[in-house]
Amino acid sequence: MTDADGMTVAILETDAVLCLSLELAFEAWGLRLLSGGSVMALLRAVQRSGCRPDVLVADLAHGCETMFPAWVEQIQAALGRTVPVIVTTGNRTRKEAAALLERGWLLLEKPYAPETLRTVVESLAETPGHGAVPGRPDPL
Numbered sequence: 001m002t003d004a005d006g007m008t009v010a011i012l013e014t015d016a017v018l019c020l021s022l023e024l025a026f027e028a029w030g031l032r033l034l035s036g037g038s039v040m041a042l043l044r045a046v047q048r049s050g051c052r053p054d055v056l057v058a059d060l061a062h063g064c065e066t067m068f069p070a071w072v073e074q075i076q077a078a079l080g081r082t083v084p085v086i087v088t089t090g091n092r093t094r095k096e097a098a099a100l101l102e103r104g105w106l107l108l109e110k111p112y113a114p115e116t117l118r119t120v121v122e123s124l125a126e127t128p129g130h131g132a133v134p135g136r137p138d139p140l
Contacts, residue, residue, distance in 0.1 A: 008032040009121055010053035012042050012075070013088075025114040031121065039071050043078050053083055055121050057108075060089040060100075069103070084124045088112070 009031060013019050019035040026033040034049055036042025046053060056079075058072055076082055087100050090110035097107055108120060 006030060006032075007054040007121065007125055008034060008049075008051040009055045009057060010042055010046055010075070010079075010083075011035045012039065012056070012058040012071070013037065014059065022114055022117065025118070029118055031118070039074055042075065046079070052081070053079060055084050055086065055124055057086045057088060057117065059110075060087050061091070069100075072105075086117070086120055086124075 009026065011019060011022065011033060013035060014037045016037070019033070023033045023035065032049075032051060034042070034045045034051065034053060036045050056072065056075060058068070058075075060068060072085055085103075085105040086108050087105050088108045088110055089097075100107060106120060106124075108117065
């Protein structure tokens with residue numbers, strides 16, 4: 001049993017096939033995945049589930065890059081606590097990567113295998129204070 005067993009992961013991703021495959025894989029590993037193709041859809045899924053996500057995975061290509069940090073902050077605020085953020089991207093030349101890393105967010109390049117995402121999630125679960133974002137206290 002790892003620290004990640006029983007964790008809930010929220011994913012903001014428009015690719016329904018990717019979400020379904022990740023959901024099946026995560027279920028087999030004892031993890032729960034809540035997904036939404038928009039911020040509001042994800043928040044509704046979280047609310048319906050009654051679960052508090054432990055990690056947020058968000059696709060950088062989800063929408064307007066200038067709005068991305070605000071969307072992540074909106075999700076964090078709705079969750080009522082700070083959770084670790086894994087940003088997925090298929091563009092390896094993003095100059096915004098440094099700014100995202102400065103926020104304490106992890107980057108995961110697409111395409112990735114579900115096992116790779118699982119490994120990153122598990123590494124966050126095994127890190128003390130994994131919910132904290134540098135420079136911002138965790139409200140819980």
